[in-house]
Each structure stands twice: as C-alpha cells, then as structure tokens.
Amino acid sequence: MSIRRALAAIYEFVVGDDPFSALGVVVALGLTAALAAAKASAWPVLPLAVVLLLALSLRRERLRRRSGPARAAALRRES
Amino acid sequence: MSGPALGLAVAVFLACAVEAVEALTIVLAVGATRSWRSALAGVLAAALALSALVGALGPTLVLLPLSALRLVVGALLLLFGLQWLRKAILRYAGYKALHDEQEEFERARQEAARAGAPARGRLDGYSFAISFKGVLLEGLEVAFIVITFGANQHRVGLAAATAAAAVAVVALAGVLARRPLARVPENALKYGVGVMLCSFGSFWSAQGAGARWPGSDLSLLFLIGGYALCGYLMARLLRAIGAPAPMPERELLMGAEVVR
Known part of the structure; x- marks a missing residue:
C-alpha cells in the first residue's frame, strides 16, 4: 500500500465523510482550552458544540439529498 | 464496579458486538460457500494481528501524560461518536439504507461462488484473504476503542x-444460528455506541484541555442522557419532515423491537 493510500485510509477512519464536524470539534477544543486557561467555566463548550455540529451535519445531509434531484433536473433542462 | 468502569464496559461491549456481527457475516458467507477451514484460518490470523497491535500500542499509550492522552483520545472518540450517531440518525430517518446482514451475506456468498472452486485439501487463498480482511478491518475499530478506553482509565484489562466477551457472544450466536444475525437491532446498537463515544469523548477531551466538569464523573451520566435525548429528537424531527424515499423496513432507534 502506498503512503498516499495509507494516509487516505487514516483520514477516512478518523474524519469520515464529514470534515466540517471534525473541524468543528478541533475549534471547540481550542475554545475550551482557551477558556480553561483564562480560569473561566469551559465545560459547557463541548456539549453545546456536539449538539450543534450534529444538527448542522444532519441539515447539510438533508439539503444535499434534496438538492440532488433538483440539480439533476435543472441539468437535464439545460441540455 | 464504579460508574465510569461500567460505562466503559457497556460502550466497549456494544461497539465490539456491532463490529463482530459484521465480521461474522463475511466469515459465514465465505465459510459456507467455499472452505470453513480456510475461513477460520483467516479469522485466526486476523485475531493474532489484532492482538499484536493491541499489545504493541496499549502499553505505549499508558506511558503518555494523562492530560495529553485524554485530549487526543477524547477528540478521536468524539469524532468516531459523531460519525456513528449521524449515520444511525440518517438510517432511522430513511436517508441511508439500514445495514441488512442477510443482503450482505448473499452478496458475499455470490462473490465467493464466482471466484472459482477451491482446490481440495489445500488452503483456499480466497476464503483466507476475505475472512482475514473482514475480521481485521472490523476489528481495527474495536481495537482502537479497546486501547483508547482502556488506556484512558488505566483499565486495558x-x-x-x-471486547472478548462481546465477540464470544456473537460468535456463539453465529455458530448456533449458522446464518447471519439479521435480527440484531444493529442501528439501535450503533446509536447507543455513538452516544457513549460522544459522551466519553467530550468528557475526556474537555478534561485534557483543562476544563473541570461539575460533579466530576457524575457529569458523564448527564452527557449520556443529554446526547441520547438530543439525538432522538433530531432523528424524530428529520423523519417527520420527510425522507427522500420511504424505506421498506424499519427498526426502532431507541426501542428493542425490530420490524422486518
């Protein structure tokens, strides 16, 4: 297996098919660390981020599914 | 057994059971169609490879500083948990097809039959390779969960x-049934595992980043309950506003009953 394929497999294993959620988790952890360093209450950040990221991810999937057939119909009309 | 230890045991058991069902389907299909001996040899080889991996990585992880370990491992568990939860909700709402073990079994069986007859008395390379690959890939995710959960709580044993108990239960059920475990409520199990991974992932990664949870370990229970409730509400909402195409078969997300 080439290094490229190995890296792609690791990316698929860790990130999966939703890189925005992965990025969101990293940002939320950064914010948690910053608040904790400032001696502020940092624990609510991750639970809120998880719920928000999940909701956004489901919404993206729903819009993607809905726009798929509409986009295909528009392309057929153009051609 | 303490609360976190019980949570660890439940999460690891469920995750291992789900992956073991998928691996069992592949092994049963190849074994029944071509060669049981070669398929089981593939299982044994994959189990040895996984044991070596756990043996090599487990002790190394325990040596890392606890806060760094919790941050990295918690973040990874959280990413896994979000993937499992999202897929389980999409399946429940009809946006993704439910994983059908019977269908998967038939597909694997037909592929095995097309691959040419195995040589008599010799190890069948096809059966060995497919079993090895299936068990290794499904087992890798489980091995990762076992190592990370175990190392984080210093309870690798x-x-x-x-994990061994979960695999043994699924294997025993497979041997007794001699067919794919199609009636396992796999989506409900995956939903439960997703909730547990998100909960432990949030708890550990926030601790690793320096946050302090109110009530310490007790907050894990609130995380599990909160995520389970939010996920359930999202699933109901997504299903209520309409799936792209109705699914012929459904299994309940939170209940035990499977409708097939």
Whole structure:
C-alpha cells in the first residue's frame, strides 16, 4: 500500500465523510482550552458544540439529498 | 464496579458486538460457500494481528501524560461518536439504507461462488484473504476503542475482557444460528455506541484541555442522557419532515423491537 493510500485510509477512519464536524470539534477544543486557561467555566463548550455540529451535519445531509434531484433536473433542462 | 468502569464496559461491549456481527457475516458467507477451514484460518490470523497491535500500542499509550492522552483520545472518540450517531440518525430517518446482514451475506456468498472452486485439501487463498480482511478491518475499530478506553482509565484489562466477551457472544450466536444475525437491532446498537463515544469523548477531551466538569464523573451520566435525548429528537424531527424515499423496513432507534 502506498503512503498516499495509507494516509487516505487514516483520514477516512478518523474524519469520515464529514470534515466540517471534525473541524468543528478541533475549534471547540481550542475554545475550551482557551477558556480553561483564562480560569473561566469551559465545560459547557463541548456539549453545546456536539449538539450543534450534529444538527448542522444532519441539515447539510438533508439539503444535499434534496438538492440532488433538483440539480439533476435543472441539468437535464439545460441540455 | 464504579460508574465510569461500567460505562466503559457497556460502550466497549456494544461497539465490539456491532463490529463482530459484521465480521461474522463475511466469515459465514465465505465459510459456507467455499472452505470453513480456510475461513477460520483467516479469522485466526486476523485475531493474532489484532492482538499484536493491541499489545504493541496499549502499553505505549499508558506511558503518555494523562492530560495529553485524554485530549487526543477524547477528540478521536468524539469524532468516531459523531460519525456513528449521524449515520444511525440518517438510517432511522430513511436517508441511508439500514445495514441488512442477510443482503450482505448473499452478496458475499455470490462473490465467493464466482471466484472459482477451491482446490481440495489445500488452503483456499480466497476464503483466507476475505475472512482475514473482514475480521481485521472490523476489528481495527474495536481495537482502537479497546486501547483508547482502556488506556484512558488505566483499565486495558477490563476493556479487553469486555471486547472478548462481546465477540464470544456473537460468535456463539453465529455458530448456533449458522446464518447471519439479521435480527440484531444493529442501528439501535450503533446509536447507543455513538452516544457513549460522544459522551466519553467530550468528557475526556474537555478534561485534557483543562476544563473541570461539575460533579466530576457524575457529569458523564448527564452527557449520556443529554446526547441520547438530543439525538432522538433530531432523528424524530428529520423523519417527520420527510425522507427522500420511504424505506421498506424499519427498526426502532431507541426501542428493542425490530420490524422486518
């Protein structure tokens, strides 16, 4: 297996098919660390981020599914 | 057994059971169609490879500083948990097809039959390779969960024993049934595992980043309950506003009953 394929497999294993959620988790952890360093209450950040990221991810999937057939119909009309 | 230890055992058991069902389907299809001996040899080889991996990585992870370990491992568990939860909700709402073990079994069986007859008395390379690959890939995710959960709580032994128990239960059920475990409520199990991974992932990664949870370990229970409730509400909402195409078969997300 080439290094490229190995890296792609690791990316698929860790990130999966939703890189925005992965990025969101990293940002939320950064914010948690910053608040904790400032001696502020940092624990609510991750639970809120998880719920928000999940909701956004489901919404993206729903819009993607809905726009798929509409986009295909528009392309057929153009051609 | 303490609360976090019990949570660890439940999460590891469920995750291992789900992956073991998928691996069992592949092994049963190849074994029944071509060669049981070669398929089981593939299983044994994959189990040895996984044991070596756990043996090599487990002790190394325990040596890392606890806060760094919790941050990295918690973040990874959280990413896994979000993937499992999202897929389980999409399946429940009809946006993704439910994983059908019977269908998967038939597909694998037909592929095995097309691959040419195995040589008599010799190890069948096809059966060995497919079994090895299936068990290794499904097992890798489980091994990762076992190592990370175990290392984080310094309970690698408990995590490994729980994983072994889950695999043994599924294997025994497969041997007794001699067919794919199609009636396992797999989506409900995946939903439960997703909730547990998100909860432990949030708890550990926030601790690793320096946050302090109110009520310490007790907050894990609130995380599990909160995520389960939010996920359930999202699933109901997504299903209520309409799936792209109705699914012929459904299984309940939170209940035990499977409708097929």
